[in-house]
Amino acid sequence: MLNLLTDPNLRWILLGSMLLGLSGGVIGTFSYLRKQSLIGDTLAHAALPGICIAFMLTGVKSVGLFLVGALLAGAAATLSVTLITRYSRIKPDAAMGIVLSLFFAVGIVLLTRIQHSSYGNQSGLDKFLFGQAASMTSSDLYTLGGVALLLVIACGLLYKEFKLLSFDPGYGRGLGFPMGLLEQLLLGLTTVAVVVGIQAVGVVLVAALLITPAVSARYWTDRLGVMTVLAGLFGALSGAAGAWISSGVSQLPTGPISVLAATACFVASVLFGPRRGLAAKLLGRRSARRRWLAESAGATRANIQAAMQATAQAAVLTDGQANVHDNAHPNVHSAAHANERRASV
Amino acid sequence: MSGFWIMLTGALVATCCAVLGCFLVLRRMALVGDAISHAVLPGIAIAFLVSGSRGSFFMLLGAALVGFVAVFLIQLFQSGGVQSDASIGVVFTALFAVGVVLISLNARNIDLDLDCVLFGEIAYVQWNTLEIGALSLGPKAVWLLGLTLLVIAAVVSLFYKQFKLCAFDPALAAALGIPVAVFHYLLMGLVSMATVSSFESVGAVLVVGLLVIPPAAAYLLTDRLGTMIGLAVVIGIVSSVAGYGAAVWLDASIAGCMVCAAGVQFALAFLFSPSHGLVTRRRRLRAAALGGRAG
Numbered sequence: 001m002l003n004l005l006t007d008p009n010l011r012w013i014l015l016g017s018m019l020l021g022l023s024g025g026v027i028g029t030f031s032y033l034r035k036q037s038l039i040g041d042t043l044a045h046a047a048l049p050g051i052c053i054a055f056m057l058t059g060v061k062s063v064g065l066f067l068v069g070a071l072l073a074g075a076a077a078t079l080s081v082t083l084i085t086r087y088s089r090i091k092p093d094a095a096m097g098i099v100l101s102l103f104f105a106v107g108i109v110l111l112t113r114i115q116h117s118s119y120g121n122q123s124g125l126d127k128f129l130f131g132q133a134a135s136m137t138s139s140d141l142y143t144l145g146g147v148a149l150l151l152v153i154a155c156g157l158l159y160k161e162f163k164l165l166s167f168d169p170g171y172g173r174g175l176g177f178p179m180g181l182l183e184q185l186l187l188g189l190t191t192v193a194v195v196v197g198i199q200a201v202g203v204v205l206v207a208a209l210l211i212t213p214a215v216s217a218r219y220w221t222d223r224l225g226v227m228t229v230l231a232g233l234f235g236a237l238s239g240a241a242g243a244w245i246s247s248g249v250s251q252l253p254t255g256p257i258s259v260l261a262a263t264a265c266f267v268a269s270v271l272f273g274p275r276r277g278l279a280a281k282l283l284g285r286r287s288a289r290r291r292w293l294a295e296s297a298g299a300t301r302a303n304i305q306a307a308m309q310a311t312a313q314a315a316v317l318t319d320g321q322a323n324v325h326d327n328a329h330p331n332v333h334s335a336a337h338a339n340e341r342r343a344s345v
Numbered sequence: 346m347s348g349f350w351i352m353l354t355g356a357l358v359a360t361c362c363a364v365l366g367c368f369l370v371l372r373r374m375a376l377v378g379d380a381i382s383h384a385v386l387p388g389i390a391i392a393f394l395v396s397g398s399r400g401s402f403f404m405l406l407g408a409a410l411v412g413f414v415a416v417f418l419i420q421l422f423q424s425g426g427v428q429s430d431a432s433i434g435v436v437f438t439a440l441f442a443v444g445v446v447l448i449s450l451n452a453r454n455i456d457l458d459l460d461c462v463l464f465g466e467i468a469y470v471q472w473n474t475l476e477i478g479a480l481s482l483g484p485k486a487v488w489l490l491g492l493t494l495l496v497i498a499a500v501v502s503l504f505y506k507q508f509k510l511c512a513f514d515p516a517l518a519a520a521l522g523i524p525v526a527v528f529h530y531l532l533m534g535l536v537s538m539a540t541v542s543s544f545e546s547v548g549a550v551l552v553v554g555l556l557v558i559p560p561a562a563a564y565l566l567t568d569r570l571g572t573m574i575g576l577a578v579v580i581g582i583v584s585s586v587a588g589y590g591a592a593v594w595l596d597a598s599i600a601g602c603m604v605c606a607a608g609v610q611f612a613l614a615f616l617f618s619p620s621h622g623l624v625t626r627r628r629r630l631r632a633a634a635l636g637g638r639a640g
Contacts (some may be wrong), residue, residue, distance in 0.1 A: 106601070
């Protein structure tokens with residue numbers, strides 16, 4: 001594992017995986033906020049027939065050509081999802097399932113055609129299914145790294161527009177931004193991120209590159225800028241972890257390890273994220289309960305004084321019932337609610 | 346004879362998937378089916394390590410358990426505030442990654458090809474036969490799928506009313522005292538079972554095709570649940586027969602061709618369904634407009 005910093009080949013793989021993770025996280029932030037997390041999964045499966053057709057037409061195995069084929073297939077897939085949901089009563093989730101499996105099936109039929117016929121240099125085409133981060137050549141890495149960098153730069157330049165698109169497209173249209181065009185652009189960038197991500201982790205797992213870092217980042221912040229940076233960071237970290245761990249253990253594939261690293265990030269975020277995390281919620285609940293108990297003790301004393309004045313016996317009774325109810329569901333809201341009620345009493 | 350066994354296996358897979366898929370499509374959980382079909386991989390791998398054979402009872406059990414875990418985790422994150430499709434994505438990719446790692450770590454002990462997990466090898470179905478004594482009883486996969494189909498048919502017909510109500514109006518079902526959560530998990534357990542018994546034949550990704558496409562096509566053809574299930578089964582069986590024919594003709598993946606055949610039928614239903622088809626509705630609108638002008 002230590003030879004990572006000295007072995008130039010491994011250094012390239014590390015850098016490439018980090019860049020792919022980074023771009024996936026940044027793009028994924030926007031698709032998560034637009035509630036289209038699984039579009040990445042659909043696009044990844046749809047890329048297969050595009051890649052196969054590109055190979056069948058040219059007979060050349062190059063990342064650039066595959067990118068073009070996958071982009072076109074991805075566009076066709078998103079168009080079919082839109083058409084099916086717009087012109088029939090099929091719901092979006094079923095439409096995505098249909099398009100995903102149908103495109104993948106076409107891809108498999110083409111792939112077996114390629115394997116059974118004399119296209120020659122076809123070995124390695126199926127590596128796309130499970131990723132081939134560890135066997136990337138340096139020219140592949142230049143292409144992929146360059147594309148990933150371009151993606152990040154594009155997101156940086158169009159940050160304000162994509163922010164509008166994610167939160168309030170209607171307002172953006174009112175301001176005169178071409179929202180339809182921006183939507184297509186974001187979809188195109190997502191497709192590019194998915195296609196380069198397939199190289200790293202494979203068709204099935206590429207969805208994780210987009211979703212998991214973005215969901216993890218959401219646990220830490222409410223600001224889009226911070227979230228984008230964090231998601232990119234998580235993505236890059238998990239890419240690096242995947243490359244590093246799998247370089248040490250010979251049988252471990254890079255892609256799944258990257259995904260598991262991202263999942264570890266996610267679990268840590270679920271547990272320890274401020275405010276949304278499980279630990280923060282439990283602590284907040286406990287301190288709220290303690291505050292509430294302290295206050296209710298004070299309130300009881302006040303109530304006893306009030307009862308001694310014998311003016312509001314009925315009010316004490318109802319307040320006591322409310323206490324029982326709130327203790328059954330001790331959380332911040334009901335405690336705060338009860339405080340308000342007591343203040344009004 | 347080999348063609349017969351392959352078509353029979355395909356038809357059994359399609360029937361299992363079509364029955365369950367109808368409920369998934371109606372409950373807007375098509376992608377949960379997608380998630381389960383990927384997430385059962387670690388269950389399959391672990392059961393394989395424990396029992397040392399595939400197509401066994403252990404495998405069904407292990408995968409059904411992991412399917413439950415996946416559904417439970419998805420619900421957990423969803424109730425914790427994660428968007429539903431994002432929680433589906435996080436859970437199934439994580440479980441699938443665990444499965445791939447388990448398989449590649451034990452590559453020497455596991456005779457389980459990752460390609461086979463994704464695409465299935467329905468063409469090899471006939472070689473793996475169940476034998477009692479000297480008597481050959483036909484392919485193991487057919488027996489396994491037949492058993493699964495029997496369980497699915499028994500459970501669904503026994504609780505048909507409850508499943509129906511849960512699919513259309515879970516709130517009313519809960520108000521009537523039907524344990525909606527129990528039926529949810531029961532359905533998910535059946536989906537995991539169907540996925541595991543069919544993954545060997547058609548692969549993890551194409552199970553989704555057979556789960557979603559025939560029911561979606563049937564959904565466009567009828568408004569009655571019973572009819573929808575029947576139509577979905579018919580469409581599934583037609584796809585497996587037509588898909589096999591196309592695969593022989595094209596010399597390509599059988600499972601892939603089956604899903605493509607289902608896709609063609611969906612496209613036909615999408616365009617020409619008597620009640621909901623695109624072309625039919627257009628034509629009816631035009632006829633109505635012409636009739637209005639004439640009148």
